[in-house]
Amino acid sequence: MARLEVLKTYKIYIGGKFPRTESGRYYSPKNAKGEALGNICLSSRKDVRNAVVAARKAFGGWSERAAFNRGQILYRIGEMLEGRKAQFIEELQLQGATKAKAEKEVAVAIDRLIYYAGWCDKVSQVSGGVNPVASSHFNFSVNEPMGVVGVAADQSTSLIGLVSQIAPVIAAGNSCVVIAAEELPLCSITFAEVLNSSDVPGGVVNILTGSLDEMLKPMATHMDVNAIVYTGNDAETLNSIQEFAVENLKRVRHYPQDWMDAKAQGLHYITDVMELKTTWHPIENIGGATSSY
Amino acid sequence: MIFTEAFLRSIPIFVGINYQSMAKKKGTTTFSIPDFTQSPRIDKVGVEERVSRFQKRSIKKEAKMQGLRMALNMIDLTTLEGKDTPGKVKQMCFKAAHLHDVHPGLPTVAAVCVYPSMVATAKKEVEGTGIKVASVSTAFPAGQAPLDVKITDTKFAVDAGADEIDMVISRGKFLSGEYNFVFDEIAAIKEECGKARLKVILETGELVTLDNVRRASDIAMYAGADFIKTSTGKIQPAATMQVTYTMLEAIRDFKLKTGIQVGMKPAGGISNSKLALHNLVMVNEVLGSEWLTNEWFRFGASSLANDVLMQIMKTETGVYQSSDYFSID
Numbered sequence: 001m002a003r004l005e006v007l008k009t010y011k012i013y014i015g016g017k018f019p020r021t022e023s024g025r026y027y028s029p030k031n032a033k034g035e036a037l038g039n040i041c042l043s044s045r046k047d048v049r050n051a052v053v054a055a056r057k058a059f060g061g062w063s064e065r066a067a068f069n070r071g072q073i074l075y076r077i078g079e080m081l082e083g084r085k086a087q088f089i090e091e092l093q094l095q096g097a098t099k100a101k102a103e104k105e106v107a108v109a110i111d112r113l114i115y116y117a118g119w120c121d122k123v124s125q126v127s128g129g130v131n132p133v134a135s136s137h138f139n140f141s142v143n144e145p146m147g148v149v150g151v152a153a154d155q156s157t158s159l160i161g162l163v164s165q166i167a168p169v170i171a172a173g174n175s176c177v178v179i180a181a182e183e184l185p186l187c188s189i190t191f192a193e194v195l196n197s198s199d200v201p202g203g204v205v206n207i208l209t210g211s212l213d214e215m216l217k218p219m220a221t222h223m224d225v226n227a228i229v230y231t232g233n234d235a236e237t238l239n240s241i242q243e244f245a246v247e248n249l250k251r252v253r254h255y256p257q258d259w260m261d262a263k264a265q266g267l268h269y270i271t272d273v274m275e276l277k278t279t280w281h282p283i284e285n286i287g288g289a290t291s292s293y
Numbered sequence: 294m295i296f297t298e299a300f301l302r303s304i305p306i307f308v309g310i311n312y313q314s315m316a317k318k319k320g321t322t323t324f325s326i327p328d329f330t331q332s333p334r335i336d337k338v339g340v341e342e343r344v345s346r347f348q349k350r351s352i353k354k355e356a357k358m359q360g361l362r363m364a365l366n367m368i369d370l371t372t373l374e375g376k377d378t379p380g381k382v383k384q385m386c387f388k389a390a391h392l393h394d395v396h397p398g399l400p401t402v403a404a405v406c407v408y409p410s411m412v413a414t415a416k417k418e419v420e421g422t423g424i425k426v427a428s429v430s431t432a433f434p435a436g437q438a439p440l441d442v443k444i445t446d447t448k449f450a451v452d453a454g455a456d457e458i459d460m461v462i463s464r465g466k467f468l469s470g471e472y473n474f475v476f477d478e479i480a481a482i483k484e485e486c487g488k489a490r491l492k493v494i495l496e497t498g499e500l501v502t503l504d505n506v507r508r509a510s511d512i513a514m515y516a517g518a519d520f521i522k523t524s525t526g527k528i529q530p531a532a533t534m535q536v537t538y539t540m541l542e543a544i545r546d547f548k549l550k551t552g553i554q555v556g557m558k559p560a561g562g563i564s565n566s567k568l569a570l571h572n573l574v575m576v577n578e579v580l581g582s583e584w585l586t587n588e589w590f591r592f593g594a595s596s597l598a599n600d601v602l603m604q605i606m607k608t609e610t611g612v613y614q615s616s617d618y619f620s621i622d
Contacts, residue, residue, distance in 0.1 A: 049613055056615075224615035247612060 010185065012041045012209055013192035015054030016202015021210070022046045029183050031096045040185045043210035045218035048177065051206035052224050055148045055175040058203025063145045063173040071120030074171060077198040078113035081106070084194060088159060091186040095158055108260055109163040115265055116167040123172065127271050131278070138281040143274035145173035146251065147226035150219040152212060152241070154231040154259060158184035162191060164259040165229055166205055168269035174227075177219060178207045185209040212237075220244030227251035227273055231259070324551045329472045332511045333546075335503035335539055344534045347575045354608075357570070361605050364569040364597070365392065366400040367587045369427055369558070371595050372407060372622075373434075373526065379414045382407055384622045386418035393602045393619060396609065402598060403587035404457060408433070409446060412453035427457035427492070431482060434496070434525035436461035440478060447485045458482070459492045459522060462509060464499045472512055479516035492520035492558055497536045498528035506536055510543035520556035526593065531561025537572065541579040548580075557584070560593025566604040569597060 011018040023044035029037045041047075062070070081088070085106050092102035128142040149169045154161020158181055169176045180188030192207045208215060216237070220228050221244045228241055233256050245252050253272050257264050352360055370389045372381060382405075389402045404425035407415050412428045419426060428450035432438035438446075447458055460482050466474045483491050493513035497506050513521050521540055524531035537559045544555050557576065563569055569592060576584050584590050599621075603614040 052613065218613060221611075222613040222615075223618060224613065248615070248618075 007038070010038050010040050010189045010209065012043055012047060013189065013196070013205070013207040014047065014051045014203075015057070015206065016196065018192070018196075021208075022050065027210070029185065031094060035094070037095060037186055040209045043208040043215060045215065047208050047210075048215050048218045048222070051177040051208060052148055052219075052222055054203040055177050055206055056224055058201055059145075059147055059175040061201060062170070062175055062204045065173075067121035067124070067173075070171065070173065071117045073199050074113055074117035074120060074167065077194060077200065078110050078117060080194045080198045081110050081113065081191075084190070085110075087190060088187055091190060092158060095184050095186055105157070105160050105260065108262070109160050112160075112164055112265055113167055116171040116270070119168075119267065119270055120171050123267070123270050123274075126267060127274075128276075133280075136283055138283045139278065140281075141276050141278040143172075143271055144277050146273055146275055147174060148224060149174045149176045149273050150222070150225045150228045150250075151176050151178040152216060152219075152228065152230045152232070152237075153178055153180050153188070155181045155183070155212065156232075157181065157259060159187035159191065160259045161231055162188055164264060164269075165231060165255070168265075169229065169273050170200075170204055172270045172274045174273055175204045176206070177225070178205065179212055179215050179219065180207055180209045182210065182212055216241065217244060220250070221247060223248045225250060227253065229253045229255070229273065231255045231257075326476075326515050327511070329476075329508055329512050329515075332504070332508040335507050337503055337535070340503060340535050340538055344538050344575070347534065347578065348571050350571075350574050352570055352574070358605070358608055360570050360573055361566060361601050361608070362400055363585065364566065364573060364592065365601050365605075366403060367590055368402040368592045368594055368598050368601075369404045369406045369560075370402045370598060371405070371526070371560075371593055373429060377408060377411060379411065381622065382411045382414050383418050386415055386424075388598075388620055388622055389419065389424050390422040392598060393606070395618075396602075396606065399602075399605070403591055406459065406593065409450040409453065409455075412450050412455045416454035425456040426454060427459055428453070428455035429459045429461075429494075429525075431460040431478075433459070433461055433494075434527045436463050437465070440481060443478070443482065444485050447482050451485065451487055451489050455489055457490045457492060457520075458486050459494055461494045461496060461525060462513065464496055467500070467505070467509060467512075472508070475509075476512050476516045479513055479518065483517035490519040490556075491517065492522045492556075493518040494522045494525055494560075495540075496525055496528055497523050497532075497540075498530050503535065503539045506539045507543055510540045511547070514543065514547045514553075514555050518555060520558050520591070522558040522560055522593065524559075524561040524593075526561035529562070532559035532563055532593075534568075534571065534575065538575060538579065541576065545580055554583070554589065556589040556591065558591040558593055563592055563594050564596045565600045566597075569601065 011020050021041040021043045025042040026039045027042045028039055088106045089102045092105055124142055131139045133139045151165050153165055188207050195205050220241050227250055228245060230241055238254055242252050370385055372385050386405055389405050392399050401424055404427045405415050406427040409428050409430055412426055415426045430447040430450050431443035462475050479493055495509045500506050500509060510521050523536055541557060544557055548554055576590055599619045602619055606614050
C-alpha cells in the first residue's frame with residue numbers, strides 16, 4: 001500500500017516555542033505553477049504583542065552575554081544551516097527558484113552568518129573609541145544595542161533577506177521580532193528551527209508569518225520596540241513606518257538593496273541598530289587640558 | 294479493622310475540639326463556634342473546573358476599562374523586604390497617590406503595605422490622600438514567635454498608626470491539628486488591633502490541601518478576622534485562583550450563617566491585569582457586587598499596578614506600551 005506523506009505544519013516562532021497564531025487563522029500562498037505551499041499562520045497583532053514581550057524578556061540576557069559568545073552562537077547558526085542545506089534548497093525550488101539560484105541563495109546566507117559571527121566581538125573596538133576633548137575629561141564612546149528591533153523582512157526573497165536582516169541585529173546584541181515574506185514564507189519557519197537548535201536563547205529572534213500590512217502598525221507603533229528595519233521600495237509603506245515610529249522616536253532603517261549582492265553586508269548594518277554612548281569621565285589634570293585625551 | 298478511640302485521636306482530623314459550648318459575640322450578632330474538624334471538604338476537580346470558566350469571560354472596551362480602574366483602586370501596594378528603607382517607603386507612598394500623572398483622573402491604590410518599623414513613615418507620607426496604611430505583624434512572614442512577641446509587634450504597628458494589620462497564622466500548629474491554638478492566637482491579636490481592621494494571612498502555599506485552606510478560613514473568620522488573605526508573598530504557590538475560590542466560598546457560607554461580611558485579599562502572584570480581571574469576575578459571581586469595593590476586596594501586589602496602568606494607557610491610546618515609560622516604585 002502507498003504511504004501517505006506526513007506534511008509539515010508551518011507554525012510561528014515566539015519565545016523559543018512554535019505556537020500556532022493566537023488568532024487561529026491561516027492562509028495558503030501558491031507558487032507560480034499554482035501549487036499550494038502549505039497552510040501558513042496568518043498572525044495577528046496579538047502575536048506581535050506576545051513576540052515583543054518575549055523579545056524584551058530575552059534582551060537582557062542576550063545583550064549581557066560576552067560578545068565572543070554571541071559570535072560563537074552566530075557561527076553555530078551557520079553550521080546548522082549548512083547541515084540542512086538540502087531542505088532549504090528544496091523549499092526555495094518549491095517557491096519558484098531554479099536549482100542553481102536556490103543553491104546560491106543558501107550558500108550566500110551561510111556565508112553571511114559566518115561574516116557577522118566574526119564581527120560580534122570586534123564591533124566595539126572598531127566603531128567606538130576615545131575622543132580628544134579640551135577639558136579634564138577622559139572621553140570615550142561605545143556602541144550599545146538598542147533593545148527590541150522590529151524587522152520587516154524582504155518580501156522578494158524567502159531566505160537571504162531574512163538572514164541578512166536578522167544577523168546584524170542580533171550580532172549587535174539586540175533581540176528582534178521579524179515579519180517574514182508574506183508570499184514566500186517557507187524558509188522563515190525552517191530557519192526558526194535552525195535557530196532553535198543553535199543555542200540561540202528563546203525570544204532573541206521571534207518570527208511571524210502573515211500580512212505585512214496588518215502587522216506593521218502594531219509593531220511600528222509599539223512603545224517597547226526601539227527600531228524598525230525595513231527592506232523594500234514601497235514609498236507608502238516606508239512613509240507609514242516613519243509616521244508610526246514617531247511616538248517613541250524609533251530608529252527607522254531602510255535598506256532597498258538586493259541582498260544576494262556580496263557587498264550587501266558590512267559593519268554599518270550592525271552599528272545602524274546600536275546607539276552610541278559617550279561618557280565624560282572627570283580626571284585630574286593639573287597641567288591643564290591637552291589637545292589629546 | 295477496629296479503630297480504638299486513642300488511635301483515632303492521634304490523627305489530626307479526629308482530634309475533637311469542643312467549641313459547640315462556646316458562644317462568640319461579634320458586633321451585635323451572637324453565634325456559636327462550629328467544630329472545625331467538620332469544615333466542608335473541597336472537591337478539587339470541581340474547583341478547577343469552575344475556576345477555568347472564570348478565565349473565559351470576554352471583557353472588552355468600557356467594561357474592561359471599568360474593571361481596570363476598579364482593580365487599581367483595590368491594590369495594596371506592597372514592599373516587604375529586608376532592604377526596605379524610609380526612602381524606599383516614601384517613594385512607594387508617592388507612587389500610591391500618583392500612579393501615572395501623565396493620565397489625570399486615575400484612582401489611587403487602596404493602601405500601602407509595609408513592615409511595622411515603616412508604619413510611622415508611611416502614615417506621614419499618605420496623610421490627606423485617603424490611602425490606608427497596612428502593616429504586617431506577628432513575626433511576619435514565618436510567625437514563629439511566642440504570643441507575647443506577636444502581641445507587642447501588633448501593638449507597635451497599631452500605635453504607629455496602622456489602619457490595617459496583616460497577621461500570619463501559625464501554620465505548624467495548624468498542620469499539627471491544634472486548631473484551638475490557632476483560633477486563640479487570632480482572637481488575641483484581634484483584641485490588640487482596636488479600631489484597625491485585621492487581615493489574617495493563611496499562607497495557603499504551606500497548607501497543602503484545599504480542605505485545609507477551607508478549614509483555616511473558617512477558623513480565621515470565627516476568631517474575628519475582618520479579611521482573610523491567601524499568602525505572605527514569600528512562598529510559592531501563592532494566590533492561585535483555586536485557593537482564592539475556596540476562600541470566597543468560605544466567606545459566602547460565613548455570611549449566610551452569621552450575617553457578618555468578611556473581606557478577601559489574594560496576595561502574591563497576581564502580576565498582570567488579565568489575572569486581576571479574572572479575580573474580579575470570580576468575586577462578583579461567587580459573592581456578588583457587594584464585595585466589589587476596596588472595603589471588601591484587595592489585591593496584595595507590587596508589580597500589578599504598572600501592568601494595569603499599561604493596559605489602561607493601551608486602551609486609551611490604542612498603542613502597546615513599554616515599561617520604560619512607567620515609574621518603577
